[in-house]
Amino acid sequence: MCSSGGPMADIDLKKLKTKKYHCKDCGNSFKGLGKKVVCPSCQSDNVEIAE
Numbered sequence: 001m002c003s004s005g006g007p008m009a010d011i012d013l014k015k016l017k018t019k020k021y022h023c024k025d026c027g028n029s030f031k032g033l034g035k036k037v038v039c040p041s042c043q044s045d046n047v048e049i050a051e
């Protein structure tokens, strides 16, 4: 079997710059990237960079 389609998503995340975010709605802390980041816990976009 050809297994050339490995877990590339994980590698891409390490290559990109991830920033630490803090959700103002539920207080969740998470890492995100991109221009539009939403909280993975409550799906809110009311987040701020926690650096």
Ligand SMILES: [Zn+2]
Binding pocket: 023, 024, 025, 026, 027, 028, 039, 040, 041, 042, 043, 044
């Ligand atoms: Zn949240």
